[in-house]
Amino acid sequence: MSKPIFQLKDVVKTVYPNGSKPLNILDHINLDIFPGDFITILGTNGAGKSTLFNAIGGNLPITSGNVLLNDKDITKTSVTKRTRFLSRVFQDPKLGTAPRMTVAENLLLAEKRGQHRLLKPRHLKREMPKYKQITSQLHNNLSNRLNTPTGNLSGGQRQTLSFLMATIKKPEILLLDEHTAALDPNTSQELMNLTNQTVSNQHLTCLMITHHLDDALKYGNRLIVLNHGQVEHDIQGADKANLTKDQLYQFFDPQQ
Numbered sequence: 001m002s003k004p005i006f007q008l009k010d011v012v013k014t015v016y017p018n019g020s021k022p023l024n025i026l027d028h029i030n031l032d033i034f035p036g037d038f039i040t041i042l043g044t045n046g047a048g049k050s051t052l053f054n055a056i057g058g059n060l061p062i063t064s065g066n067v068l069l070n071d072k073d074i075t076k077t078s079v080t081k082r083t084r085f086l087s088r089v090f091q092d093p094k095l096g097t098a099p100r101m102t103v104a105e106n107l108l109l110a111e112k113r114g115q116h117r118l119l120k121p122r123h124l125k126r127e128m129p130k131y132k133q134i135t136s137q138l139h140n141n142l143s144n145r146l147n148t149p150t151g152n153l154s155g156g157q158r159q160t161l162s163f164l165m166a167t168i169k170k171p172e173i174l175l176l177d178e179h180t181a182a183l184d185p186n187t188s189q190e191l192m193n194l195t196n197q198t199v200s201n202q203h204l205t206c207l208m209i210t211h212h213l214d215d216a217l218k219y220g221n222r223l224i225v226l227n228h229g230q231v232e233h234d235i236q237g238a239d240k241a242n243l244t245k246d247q248l249y250q251f252f253d254p255q256q
């Protein structure tokens, strides 16, 4: 078996809601993520899914435990530094892109992530055929809007762009935080297909939060259910492939 690319070791995040008694919103999480894992993450509202992503992305300092990338302890590494190896796509299409910059400029910016970010017009010109090609993967006309400021795009176009920006420079870890939830059913399906293709073709390591049981079953090699800040189920390989929707429903049955 290969070595984990990413590890959470006994990660705890404690909060004090309204100054009351402590509450662990991440409660001793241990997780080994392997290269090429595509993990779908389910959990009821408030289970800790976004908090888990914030701990991985460095957006939230954890109370105790360690976060490791390729055996290196990155627990104290800033969000900015983590963007060199980690990309995240949020539910809100407005969050991923710079609204006054054009589609092409945003893509160039994403390609230069972690480098000296000087946008030169000749770089932009050189990359245009590539941007045309990657934006043509969906039938939403994004490829004809390369010189349009992203603030003028539809939500679906903008979310496609956020996804392309997150994957244009292969990240070591890709975090998808309900990235299709704000889209209409067809657009959502198209972006999910592109996601699956990209993860598979680029051999990305990806974690995807979703509330769609069908998507959680259909995609990925591994499924995690979070509950009260703990990993309640971690189903992999053949068990994941054979998992049924009825079994999944049982995980959320309060009688269980």
Ligand SMILES: Nc1ncnc2c1ncn2[C@@H]1O[C@H](COP(=O)(O)OP(=O)(O)OP(=O)(O)O)[C@@H](O)[C@H]1O
Binding pocket: 015, 016, 017, 025, 043, 044, 045, 046, 047, 048, 049, 050, 051, 052
């Ligand atoms: N910074 C914080 N301070 C206090 N409580 C927090 C903080 N961040 C999250 N929480 C609480 O921790 C719990 C988990 O929140 P989180 O947003 O991770 O849940 P989630 O599983 O992503 O939910 P949803 O499906 O609704 O997005 C919630 O009860 C939330 O109110």
